[in-house]
Amino acid sequence: MAALTLDELRSHFSVRPGYLSACMVGAPPRETVEALTGDLGAWGEGHRDPARYGAAVERARGAFARLNSVETDRVAVGSQVSVFASVVAGSLPEGSEVLLVEGDFSSMVFPFLVQQQLGRLTVRCVPLERLAEAVTPSTTLVSFSLVQSATGRLADAEAVVEAAQRHGAATFVDTTQAVGWMPVDASRFDATVCHAYKWLCAPRGTTFFTVSEEFAERLHPFTANWYSGDDVWGSCYGPEMRLASSARRFDVSPAWQAWYGTAPAVELFASADIAAVQRHCVGLANALRRHLGEPESESAIVTWPDPDGSVIAALAAADIAGSSRAGRARVAFHLWNDEADIDRVCGALGLA
CATH class of the missing domain: 3.40.640.10 (Type I PLP-dependent aspartate aminotransferase-like (Major domain))
Structure with missing residues (x-):
């Protein structure tokens, strides 16, 4: 069977805009939500095998x-x-x-x-x-x-x-x-x-x-x-x-x-084309790095200095899910993210 394309893989997710925190907690596909919801109902009825x-x-x-x-x-x-x-x-x-x-x-x-x-x-x-x-x-x-x-x-x-x-x-x-x-x-x-x-x-x-x-x-x-x-x-x-x-x-x-x-x-x-996922994620990450003045990388995770926590606070105020690690702000680009998420980060931080 042919591998799922990036668009086909994305169709299984319903993740809100601005969720840039797969490196902390991933967002489940609909199949996982349905499986857990159905299992919880069956457990409640005493049908557990x-x-x-x-x-x-x-x-x-x-x-x-x-x-x-x-x-x-x-x-x-x-x-x-x-x-x-x-x-x-x-x-x-x-x-x-x-x-x-x-x-x-x-x-x-x-x-x-x-x-x-x-x-x-x-x-x-x-x-x-x-x-x-x-x-x-x-x-x-x-x-x-x-x-x-x-x-x-x-x-x-x-x-x-x-x-x-x-x-x-x-x-x-x-x-x-x-x-x-x-x-x-x-x-x-x-x-x-x-x-x-x-x-x-x-x-x-x-x-x-x-x-x-x-x-x-x-x-x-x-x-x-x-x-x-x-x-x-x-x-x-x-x-x-x-x-x-x-x-x-x-x-x-x-x-x-x-x-x-x-x-x-x-x-x-x-079942997916993971190389396509990689190209998508790294491409978005490097686009944000250019706005931040950070060197490009082969990573889907972007971090930059935030010693006082003001950056992560600004992202949170804009309803952007990121995280703070070791004195640095951290965001991650996964399959559900797109260029609009870069614009959200730039808007929250006042970047051109």
Whole structure:
């Protein structure tokens, strides 16, 4: 089947003008709203079938695998980025060195710092632009966000992967601020993690973890539970434990309703021309950067200095949804945005 065009994908959304905050919370497609509304009504009547939720989880898992160019058996599901980061951090051998990015999102930092406090790991933090050159033969793992949350800056993933492979280090990548607006090939990395409630426009509480077969053998399933069993419904009671041989052994018991709304959202993006979405989003972002006097970039996220919060206050007064991070105003352009949103921002800030 031909991929959905940008216009076809946009037809599934009814997002208000001025919503420029997909990097904080995505807006759901109508299919997700309908799924959650219908499920809430059925729940209220006592018609709740766990098997139906399990089917939604598998639909979402398969769609995410297609979207990220990996096999379905390489995808685990959970609820939060930090849970999977903690599995990776806790599985590293004692004495490992982990290379992190200064200012990266804390869910990709704190799990490793906890292990450092326990005396198990050594953590080094470097600026994003120095990440690839900072990899050395002593580096065990490079952990970073593909797109930085605070600034929208893109990591030079090719350079980092090349450096990691040259020095025998593994790569663990947070793709939360990337998947949905830019093509991502998760098979390039040893492991990735992605929360779906931002650019994939799903309910909060659904996260995907991709892991290569080789790297999975180096991880301990610290979160083992009934849902990570080889036979899910046959794993409800101990003490016998048979975990799945695939990445499912890292599954975390799903928040049912959230997954019922996630499946249709991720399926839409897996059926779409994401390269067209990227061109649209980056084009709008760069148009705003020109008005702001900021250098152009390949990111759909635009940030600029706002130390006193006056910029974000002006946007809010004009009913423009943005956010403030690390002393900077932040807006994001997704598939539903258009040139009129640029005019709204410029009008709110008094820009020509």
